[in-house]
Amino acid sequence: MPEGHSVHRIARQFDRNFVGRPLAASSPQGRFAEGAELISGRAATSVRAVGKQMFLEFDDDLWLRVHLGLYGAWDFAGEILVDPTIAAANGRMGQTNQRGTDLGAEPILDAAGENSLSSIGAPRRARGRVRMSEQTTGLQEELEWPPPVVGQVRLRLLTDVTCADLRGPTACVLQTPDEVAATIAKLGPDPLVDGTEAGEERFVAAVRRRATAIGLLLMDQSVVSGIGNVYRAELLFRARLNPHTPGRDVPEELVRGLWRDWARLLTIGVDIGQMMTMDDLDPDAYRRAMASRDDRHWVYHRAGLPCRVCGTEIVVEEAAGRNLYWCPSCQR
Template identity: 75%
Template sequence: MPEGHSVHRIARQFRTNFQGHRVAASSPQGRFAEGASILDGRTLTDVKAVGKQMFLDFDDDLWLRVHLGMYGAWDFAGEITSDATIASANGRMGQTNQHGTDLAAVILDEAGENSLHSIGAPRKTRVRMSEQTKGLSGEDWDTFPPPPVGAVRLRLLTEHAVADLRGPTACEILDGERVNAVIAKLGPDPLLDPSQAAEDRFTAVVRKKPTPIGLLLMDQSVVSGIGNVYRAELLFRSRINPHTPGKQIPEELVRGLWQDWARLLPIGVETGQMMTMDDLRGEDYRKAMASRDDRHWVYKREGLPCRVCGTNIVLEEMGARKLYWCPNCQR
């Protein structure tokens, strides 16, 4: 499932390339024909990302809510630019990702995780999608827009750019009141609200719960945006056993989890990758940016020795999702 950094990257794409423009909306698949007809011809005026959900504001207090779920993705084509790309070219990505590595260009991930043209789908789905939609970036098409390929739930088209939505869990039209009601039920998102009050809210909720912290971090009413990868990595970085009840974790460790999430999330947005290892420099950093195998502490490393203590990383199921952790470092 796409995690919070991906949704914030999608929101940035829409702000940069679609906000302020009138859009033609259609549902090539046909499953969102009524909603598309409501949006057709309206202007995109605002974009909000909260955790794993995105809200597009059109005129007359009409909002499009999208939750990508397990298989959803946005594909972009046309004259697509990104403020994240501009930041990278100016060196800000290297500075944001610290560790003394100043990058002058984006290092592409081998699985396309930091793609500007398709954001959100699981890697296997994206590879299949890429094979079906060769040239989706617009480079190989004689005319614009390129024809929709496959099950496109919603197409949003401007004079110069197009966004195709595939396979979302939720895609619906709401008014402002209902949008506020949805957001009110979500936990804090450090990119939306970096305040002390947000940290206090997260800390208070976690420390009241008898629920294992490994489940609490995945609960979007507790904190927004954390998924399977960030859960495993945050808990390892904090050396917290994922089975520990929230109420038994010392306050300083709970606050540390929030502060680490607030630190890692912007790095994910800037790079397009869930970079969770610290102090990588030079070639080590470049390898990590190019391959998931080199940028995580425990995620997808079951049976391999812990990078810190050498104990084999354990894989188990928690909350119907795979959990990776080190039984020695996280005792």
């Protein structure tokens, strides 16, 4: 499932390439035909991401809400104006790791496409080609315009030079301002929306009053927004916290530490386009981690492998229908 960093990156792409422009909208798949007809020809006026959901505002107080869910993704094609705050993810403006080591300008690409500027969401091979228009030498060949529809496209948004195709979302609906406000009110704090201090207090209060296991609370979007299976496992390991500990039994300072670590990892994820959860990597290790998920995480997807810290076998179990990875020694 795309986690919060991906949705913030998508929102930045929309802000850079679609906001302020009238859009032609269609639903090639047909499942959003009425909604597409309502927004087609309108100007996009703003965009925001909260957790795993994106809200695109149109004139006349009409909002498009998109929740990618497990399988959704946005595919971009055409001339993409690269947002400087996320351009480094494509390697075109240089890579910098968490310690500030300059890794040069060569791209470091993930085969799953997570850091691609042409497809953001559930990992898949990008269906479109992108002709980037600044800060890069990118793909320059002539493209068919508009690009042909491939697969089940729920919604296509077009400017004169840029195309965004939405596939496989859990939600793609139009909302009024009041409905948007009600949706957001049900979501937990997001460090990039609520700020770190105010968000921290909301998060601490929500966790400390519940008997639910912390491993479940971190996945509850009403408790905290944007955390999915990967970040959940990694945050708990980094805190050396047993995922079965009831929220109310987790020491307050440890809860605050979880929030602050989430704010840090989310910012890194938005900046580089990867769920990078290992610190203090030398340049070679960082390049390997950027290129492969297997070298990027402490415990996620490492069931049966030795813990990177203590050597104990990493276990995986089902928690609320999702796989939970953890080290039974480090996270006693």
